[in-house]
Amino acid sequence: MDDDNERNEEEKKGKQAWGNKIEFLFSCISYAVGIGNLWRFPYLAQENGGGTFLIPYLVMLVLEGMPLFYLEMCVGQLLRKGVIGSWSAIHPTLAGIGWAAVVTSTVVGMYYNVIIVWAFFYLFSSFQSKLPWSMCPSGNGTSAEICRTSNATSRYFWFNSALDASDDIGHPGSVNWKLCLILLLAWLVIFFAMAKGIKTQGKIVYFTTLYPYVILLVLFIRGVTLEGAGNGVLHLFQPDWGKLYDPNVWRTAATQIFYSLGLGFGGLVAYSSYNKEDNHTLKDTIMITLINSGTSIFGAVVIYSILGHLDFKGIIKIDDVGSGPGLAFIVFSEGLTLIVPSVMWSIFFFLMLLCLGIGSMFGTLECVLASMADIYPTKNWRREVHVAIVCGISFLVGICMVTRAGSYIVELFDQFAGSLPLLLIGFCECMAVSYVYGACRFCDDMQRTSGRRPGAYWRFCWRFLSPILMVLLFISSIIFES
Numbered sequence: 418m419d420d421d422n423e424r425n426e427e428e429k430k431g432k433q434a435w436g437n438k439i440e441f442l443f444s445c446i447s448y449a450v451g452i453g454n455l456w457r458f459p460y461l462a463q464e465n466g467g468g469t470f471l472i473p474y475l476v477m478l479v480l481e482g483m484p485l486f487y488l489e490m491c492v493g494q495l496l497r498k499g500v501i502g503s504w505s506a507i508h509p510t511l512a513g514i515g516w517a518a519v520v521t522s523t524v525v526g527m528y529y530n531v532i533i534v535w536a537f538f539y540l541f542s543s544f545q546s547k548l549p550w551s552m553c554p555s556g557n558g559t560s561a562e563i564c565r566t567s568n569a570t571s572r573y574f575w576f577n578s579a580l581d582a583s584d585d586i587g588h589p590g591s592v593n594w595k596l597c598l599i600l601l602l603a604w605l606v607i608f609f610a611m612a613k614g615i616k617t618q619g620k621i622v623y624f625t626t627l628y629p630y631v632i633l634l635v636l637f638i639r640g641v642t643l644e645g646a647g648n649g650v651l652h653l654f655q656p657d658w659g660k661l662y663d664p665n666v667w668r669t670a671a672t673q674i675f676y677s678l679g680l681g682f683g684g685l686v687a688y689s690s691y692n693k694e695d696n697h698t699l700k701d702t703i704m705i706t707l708i709n710s711g712t713s714i715f716g717a718v719v720i721y722s723i724l725g726h727l728d729f730k731g732i733i734k735i736d737d738v739g740s741g742p743g744l745a746f747i748v749f750s751e752g753l754t755l756i757v758p759s760v761m762w763s764i765f766f767f768l769m770l771l772c773l774g775i776g777s778m779f780g781t782l783e784c785v786l787a788s789m790a791d792i793y794p795t796k797n798w799r800r801e802v803h804v805a806i807v808c809g810i811s812f813l814v815g816i817c818m819v820t821r822a823g824s825y826i827v828e829l830f831d832q833f834a835g836s837l838p839l840l841l842i843g844f845c846e847c848m849a850v851s852y853v854y855g856a857c858r859f860c861d862d863m864q865r866t867s868g869r870r871p872g873a874y875w876r877f878c879w880r881f882l883s884p885i886l887m888v889l890l891f892i893s894s895i896i897f898e899s
Contacts, residue, residue, distance in 0.1 A: 432497065433614045435691050440619030442701065443626040444688055448780025449678050449709040450629070452532060452773045456744040458673060459717035463653050463738075465669050466660030471714070473661070473670035478710055481886050482674040484878035485843050486685065487702040488850060491863055491871065493689030494698055499787030500683030503690070504846075507854045514845045515788060518683035521838045522784040525682070527811045528830035529778060530607065531818045534599045535746060536770040538579055541599075543763040550574035551754040569732065571751040579746070583821040586829070590821030597819045604812045607778055611786065612801045615691055618779050625776040630712075632769040633719055639756065640722035649725015650718055652735055668893045671886060672836075678709060679777070681839035681846070683784030690787065694866040699875075720744070723752045730755065741831075742824070745770065782807060837894060844887040851880040 435441045462470045496503040501515030542549050550571040553564035564573040576582045583590050610621055640646055660666045679685060689698070721735075727748070728735040732755075738748055753763045789795040789803045818826050850859050856876050864870035 433616070433691050434693070435615060436619050438696075440615070440622065441688065441692060441696075442705065443622040444615070444618060444776075444779065445685070445701070445705045446708055447622045447626040447772075447776025448684050448688070449705060449777075450626075450712045450773065451677070451679075451777035452745070452770055453677055454709070454713045455716045455720060455770075455773070456741055458677070458713040459653065459720045460738065460744065461669055461673055462717055463721070465663075465666045466657040467652075468654035468656040469658055469660050470666065470670065473667045474674065475710070477667070477671040477674045477886075478706060480878065481671055481883055482678050482680070483702060483706050484875055484883045485675075485680045485846070486678055486706055487699060487871070487875055488846060488879055489680065489683075489685040490689040490698045490702055491859070492846075492850065493686035494692045494694065494696055495859075495862055495866060497690045497694075499690065499789075499791045500686045500784050501788040502791030503686055504849060507849055511845075511849050511853065514842060514849060515683065517838060517842050517845075518681060518686075519785050519788050521835060521842070522682045522684065522781045523807070523811070524830065524834045526778060526781045526785070526807075527814050528818060528827045528834065529774065529781065530603050530811065531600065531815055531823065531827050532742065533603050533771060533774040533778065534596055534819065535579065535742065536767050536774060537599045537603060538596065539746060539750065540764065540767040540771065542579075543760055543767060545760070548750075548754055548759050548763055549578065550750055551759065569747065569751050571747050571754070575743075575747050575750075580824050581821055582824055586822045586825035588822060589817070592816060593819050593821065593823070596823070597816060600815050600819050601812060604808045604815075606775070607782065608804050608808045610775070611779065611782060612804045614800050615783075618783075622776060622779070625772040625779075628772050629769045632765050633712075633716060635765070636762075637715070637719045637722070639762075640719055640726070643722065643726035643729075643756075645725040645727075645729025646722035647725065649721040649723070649728065649735060652725065653717055653721040664893070665897065668890060668897065671890050672894070674710075675839060675843065675890075676835065677713065678706060679780060681842035682781055682835075683788070684780030687783040687787035688780060695868055697869065698863075698867065699869065699871070720749070723749065723756075726755065727752050741828075837891065840887050840891045840894070844884055844891070847879050847884045847887070851876075851884075856880055 435444075462474075492503050492507075496506050498506060499515070500518045501512055504511040504514040550573075553570055553573065564570060564577075580596075581590075581593050610617060641650075675681070689696075692698075724733070724735050724738055727733045732751060733748060738744060749766070750763070753759055753766060756762045785807055786800070786803050789798070789807075790800070795803060817823065818830075820826075850856065856879055860871045860876065
């Protein structure tokens with residue numbers, strides 16, 4: 418009853434509030450655990466020392482990931498505004514931190530929804546008696562000949578049937594109208610899910626959060642029973658202790674922690690602003706970050722058990738497996754054709770990718786929408802108008818990503834849009850709280866509102882350790898990219 422009264426008081430003030438604590442936790446987990454946990458972490462672990470990679474990965478989780486995650490949750494809960502409003506409240510000149518997060522989230526949301534489009538396409542294509550990427554086109558035409566000479570039918574289906582890809586980004590060609598219509602569908606799904614705010618989202622995340630874990634567990638049980646699965650998992654975790662002395666491995670681990678937790682996007686600030694003031698933020702931080710990292714490790718075992726089976730069958734060489742869309746839509750889709758009944762497993766798998774992608778989209782766009790509710794002139798507009806503007810503009814921009822060169826544009830956005838800007842945002846957040854607002858004052862305010870004061874370790878990380886790590890990561894990323 419007390420929770421209901423507090424929520425009603427918040428709504429009278431025009432501020433939404435979570436229906437219950439589970440909705441908040443599931444929303445944060447669904448935001449953090451995304452598609453990258455399945456197609457990026459396994460590759461990075463295997464390439465950077467196998468089981469040895471877990472050491473720098475977990476170290477960076479404690480030194481960088483948890484402190485900044487905790488900081489963003491505290492800022493949102495204390496100031497109870499979107500990301501622009503929160504940093505403006507700390508100091509008006511710091512509004513740029515919020516604007517940087519909003520721009521980054523908007524750009525990332527534009528291309529991330531195209532990945533959801535690809536998952537939709539494969540899901541729809543799975544509703545056939547036989548998976549279309551398991552066979553070449555019938556007949557003796559050019560397409561059939563190209564398919565037969567390719568390395569795998571799944572590769573042909575991906576580039577020729579799904580993407581209809583051109584040779585390079587300089588030849589965009591025409592719009593792929595199948596993908597364009599699915600892009601419209603994807604943005605309509607986001608619109609209707611987010612138009613009513615967290616009241617609707619809070620119910621949807623029960624499915625988008627739990628369903629992927631059910632399917633991962635089922636795939637794990639099925640995957641470890643396949644021939645060659647053990648070799649695949651051993652290959653993933655085979656330690657290379659020499660990698661611990663490679664600075665690039667530590668840079669990779671820190672980068673993966675930063676991005677997989679959704680730090681710097683502003684989604685955590687927005688989500689936690691809907692919490693009660695006395696919410697136990699530290700406990701939530703530890704729980705969510707550990708679940709995220711645990712999912713990455715568990716997902717890697719699932720992926721490599723099936724890749725081990727593909728290697729055993731001679732279909733792929735496990736050392737040649739990459740990351741990104743190719744892992745999910747070429748390599749793994751090829752593996753699905755070998756698991757009976759393949760149609761059922763394909764539907765389950767690509768529906769799981771959809772849930773992972775949509776859950777992450779909720780948090781990414783909530784940063785933008787919560788900020789629109791805080792600033793003039795959009796603060797007095799209805800939530801539905803905010804969502805319609807964001808989804809409409811994003812759909813129009815996204816059309817260039819469903820042309821024949823669309824996959825190259827998505828890759829370009831993925832490489833640059835959500836990398837260095839997030840490090841700069843994270844660094845500025847630590848500086849703003851520690852030296853502009855004042856770390857001690859910030860902790861005093863947290864104790865006054867929530868009854869819990871952040872400990873000395875967190876203050877040390879916010880003031881010194883985490884900013885230093887982000888500066889080193891920023892510089893090393895520039896050097897490595899150049």
